[in-house]
Amino acid sequence: MAExxxxxxxxxGLREEMQRDERVFIMGEDVxxxxxxxxxxxxGLAEEFGEARVRDTPISENTIAGAAVGAAITGLIPVVExxxxxxxxxxxxxxxxxAAKMHYMFGGQTSVPLVLRSVFGGGKNLASHHSQxxxxxxxxxxxxxxxxxxxxxxxxxxxxxAIRDPDxxxxxxxxxxxxxxxxxxxxxxxxxxxQAKVRxxxxxxxxxxTFFMLHKALEVAEELEKEGISxxxxxxxxxxxxxxxxxxxxxxxxGRLVLVTEETKTGATTAExxxxxxxxxxxxxxxxxxxxxxxxxxxxxxxxxxxxxxxxNKRIARAIRDIV
Amino acid sequence: xxxxxxxxxxxxxxxxxxxxxxxxxxxxxxxNIVPGTLHLYLGQEAVAAxxxxxxxxxxxxxxxxxxxxxxxxxxxxxxxALAELLGKSTGSCKGKGGSMHITQFDAGVLGATGVxxxxxxxxxxxxxxCQMRGTKDVVACFFGDGASNNGTFGESLNMxxxxxxxxxxxxxxxxxxxxxxxKMTCPSATIAQRADGYCIPNVVVDGNNAQEVYEATVEAVxxxxxxxxxxxxxxxxxxxxxxxxxxxxxxxxxxEAKHWLSEExxxxxxxxxxxxxxGALTETEAEKIEAKITKDVEKASEFxxxxxxxxxxxxxxxxxxxxx
Ligand SMILES: Cc1ncc(C[n+]2csc(CCOP(=O)(O)OP(=O)(O)O)c2C)c(N)n1
Ligand SMILES: [Mg+2]
Numbered sequence: 001m002a003e004x005x006x007x008x009x010x011x012x013g014l015r016e017e018m019q020r021d022e023r024v025f026i027m028g029e030d031v032x033x034x035x036x037x038x039x040x041x042x043x044g045l046a047e048e049f050g051e052a053r054v055r056d057t058p059i060s061e062n063t064i065a066g067a068a069v070g071a072a073i074t075g076l077i078p079v080v081e082x083x084x085x086x087x088x089x090x091x092x093x094x095x096x097x098x099a100a101k102m103h104y105m106f107g108g109q110t111s112v113p114l115v116l117r118s119v120f121g122g123g124k125n126l127a128s129h130h131s132q133x134x135x136x137x138x139x140x141x142x143x144x145x146x147x148x149x150x151x152x153x154x155x156x157x158x159x160x161x162a163i164r165d166p167d168x169x170x171x172x173x174x175x176x177x178x179x180x181x182x183x184x185x186x187x188x189x190x191x192x193x194x195q196a197k198v199r200x201x202x203x204x205x206x207x208x209x210t211f212f213m214l215h216k217a218l219e220v221a222e223e224l225e226k227e228g229i230s231x232x233x234x235x236x237x238x239x240x241x242x243x244x245x246x247x248x249x250x251x252x253x254x255g256r257l258v259l260v261t262e263e264t265k266t267g268a269t270t271a272e273x274x275x276x277x278x279x280x281x282x283x284x285x286x287x288x289x290x291x292x293x294x295x296x297x298x299x300x301x302x303x304x305x306x307x308x309x310x311x312x313n314k315r316i317a318r319a320i321r322d323i324v
Numbered sequence: 325x326x327x328x329x330x331x332x333x334x335x336x337x338x339x340x341x342x343x344x345x346x347x348x349x350x351x352x353x354x355x356n357i358v359p360g361t362l363h364l365y366l367g368q369e370a371v372a373a374x375x376x377x378x379x380x381x382x383x384x385x386x387x388x389x390x391x392x393x394x395x396x397x398x399x400x401x402x403x404x405a406l407a408e409l410l411g412k413s414t415g416s417c418k419g420k421g422g423s424m425h426i427t428q429f430d431a432g433v434l435g436a437t438g439v440x441x442x443x444x445x446x447x448x449x450x451x452x453x454c455q456m457r458g459t460k461d462v463v464a465c466f467f468g469d470g471a472s473n474n475g476t477f478g479e480s481l482n483m484x485x486x487x488x489x490x491x492x493x494x495x496x497x498x499x500x501x502x503x504x505x506x507k508m509t510c511p512s513a514t515i516a517q518r519a520d521g522y523c524i525p526n527v528v529v530d531g532n533n534a535q536e537v538y539e540a541t542v543e544a545v546x547x548x549x550x551x552x553x554x555x556x557x558x559x560x561x562x563x564x565x566x567x568x569x570x571x572x573x574x575x576x577x578x579x580e581a582k583h584w585l586s587e588e589x590x591x592x593x594x595x596x597x598x599x600x601x602x603g604a605l606t607e608t609e610a611e612k613i614e615a616k617i618t619k620d621v622e623k624a625s626e627f628x629x630x631x632x633x634x635x636x637x638x639x640x641x642x643x644x645x646x647x648x
Contacts, residue, residue, distance in 0.1 A: 034503030058473030129438030302411030302419030
C-alpha cells in the first residue's frame with residue numbers, strides 16, 4: 001500500500017493491464033509522447049509501451065470511437081481517451097448506436113470490449129464546452145456500462161475491471177479528483193462493477209452522490225457530526241450496473257436520502273435514483289428525498305457564476321438539515 | 325496585385341492592435357486576474373488582420389477557441405472583449421463565455437467555440453443564409469490545422485462547394501494541434517490541397533505576412549460575392565507561446581522555433597517594413613498609430629479591471645430568448 005494520487009493510481013492500473021495483456025492499447029488526442037494526455041493520465045506510457053500501443057490520433061472524436069468499436073470486435077481491447085466529456089457529443093453515434101447495441105442487435109454474435117475514458121466537471125472556469133457532467137445521457141443508453149470512480153483506491157481496481165469486461169465501458173473521471181490521494185494497493189486487484197461502497201457509516205441520513213460531490217459530502221458529514229447529525233455517505237462507483245441493494249439497505253436504516261451530483265438537475269442520475277428509492281423503499285422514508293444539483297443552465301465561465309452553479313458544502317448541509 | 329497605401333497602413337495598424345491586445349491579456353494573466361484557460365493569438369496576428377481588412381463591416385467571421393485576435397481584428401469593442409476575459413458583467417457575453425467564447429455578434433462575429441471544428445458547419449449555415457436572403461455578405465471561417473482532421477471539415481467543404489456558398493475557409497496552420505505536429509496527422513504536404521477533392525480553389529500563403537493574407541482574401545471575397553463559391557486559404561504561421569495557459573511548448577524542435585520566432589518572421593515587423601518601403605507609412609506615423617493603440621488597450625484594461633463581476637444569480641439568466 002502506498003499513498004498515491006488518483007492520477008497515479010489510474011495510470012498504474014492502465015500500465016499493469018497493458019503489461020498483462022498485449023491486446024490492450026490506448027488511443028486519443030495528445031495521449032502520447034508530446035503531452036501524455038490533457039490531464040497527464042497517460043504520461044510516460046508511450047515511452048514505456050511505444051507509440052504503436054499508445055497512439056496519438058487526429059482531432060477526430062467520431063472516428064476515434066468508431067475505430068475503437070472496429071478494433072474491439074476483431075480481437076483488440078482499445079482504451080480510448082476523449083479529452084473532455086463534453087466532446088463525447090462528437091462520438092455519440094459510435095458510442096450509443098454502435099458500441100452499445102452491437103451485442104444485442106447482432107444476437108450475441110459479437111461483443112465490444114472497449115473502454116472510453118473521459119472527464120467531467122467544472123471548477124476550473126473552462127466555461128460551457130469544457131465543464132459539463134453528462135453521465136445521465138449514457139445511463140439512458142442500454143448496453144453501456146458506466147464507471148464513475150471518485151477515489152484513488154477505487155480507480156485502479158475499476159479501470160482493471162473495465163478493461164477485462166467484455167462490454168463497452170464508459171469510464172468517467174472528474175477534473176478535481178486527479179490530485180486527491182489515498183492508500184492504494186500495490187498488487188493486482190479488481191473491483192467488481194455494481195458494488196457501491198459505503199464511504200462513511202451513519203444513522204440519521206443517507207447521502208448518495210458521485211465524483212467531487214462525494215468529497216464535499218464527506219466534509220459536510222464531518223461538520224454535521226459535531227452537531228449530532230450522523231450522515232452515511234454512499235459512492236455507487238458504477239452507474240451501470242447500479243448497486244441499488246446497498247442504497248436501499250442504507251435508506252431503510254436512516255429513513256432519509258439526499259442525492260448530490262454536479263449534473264444539471266432535470267433528467268440527472270439523481271432523478272433516476274430518487275425514482276428507484278420511492279419504488280423500492282417508500283414505506284421506509286421519513287421525509288421527502290432531497291436533490292442537490294446544478295441549475296438547469298449551461299456551465300457559466302465567470303468565477304462567481306460558476307461557484308453559484310456548482311453545488312457547495314452549504315447547499316449539501318442545508319438539504320440534510322431540511323429533512324433531519 | 326497592388327495594394328493601395330491606405331490599405332497597407334490599415335494592415336499594419338490592425339496587426340499591431342491584435343498584438344498589443346494579446347500582450348495585455350498576457351500581462352493580466354500574469355497578474356492572476358484572468359480565470360480559466362487562455363489560447364493566445366500571439367504570433368498569428370497577420371492572419372486575422374489580413375482577412376478582416378479584406379472584409380466589409382457587414383460580413384461575418386466564425387471564430388475558434390483561439391479567438392481573441394479574430395474578434396478584435398473584426399472590430400469588436402476592446403473594453404467589452406477584455407472585460408469578458410476577466411469574467412466581468414460588462415463583458416460582451418456578460419461573463420458567461422470567457423476566452424474560449426469571446427464573441428461580439430454586432431461586430432460580425434458568429435461565435436467563438438471551444439469545440440474544435442464545430443464552427444465550420446455554422447459558417448456553412450450563415451453563408452447559406454446570406455445566399456438565400458440575397459445579401460451580398462460573405463462569411464470567413466477561421467479554423468486550425470488540427471480542426472481540418474475533424475469530420476466536419478469534409479462535410480462542410482463539400483456542402484459549401486455544391487451550393488456555391490459565399491464562404492472563405494481560412495486554415496491557420498500553426499503546425500500544431502496542442503502537442504501534435506500536423507505532419508503526424510495529415511499525409512499531404514499542405515492542408516490546402518485537401519480542398520482539391522471538393523473542387524474548391526485553394527492557395528497557401530505566408531500567414532505571418534498580412535499583405536499576402538489580404539491579397540488572397542480579396543480574391544476569395546470577389547469569388548464569393550459574385551456567386552462563384554468558396555475558396556480555401558491556408559495561412560502558415562506559428563504560435564509565439566504554448567497552446568494554452570501553462571504549456572511551455574517543449575515539443576517544438578529548437579531550430580523550428582528559432583526560425584519562426586525570429587525577428588524576420590515577426591508579423592508586426594513584416595507588415596511595418598512593407599508599409600514603410602511602399603511609402604504607405606512613415607516612422608512618425610507608425611509611432612503615432614502605436615501610441616493610439618497602446619492608449620486604447622490601456623483604457624480597455626482599466627475598464628475591464630474596474631468593472632464588477634456579475635451577481636451569482638445571473639447564472640440563471642439568458643437560458644432562453646423568451647416565451648411566446
Ligand atoms: C472536438 C474537440 N476535440 C478536442 C479538443 C481539445 N483541444 C482544444 S484545442 C485543440 C487543438 C486544436 O488545434 P488546431 O485546430 O490546430 O488549433 P490551434 O490550437 O493550433 O489554434 C484540442 C485538441 C476540443 N476543444 N474540441
Ligand atoms: Mg494548430
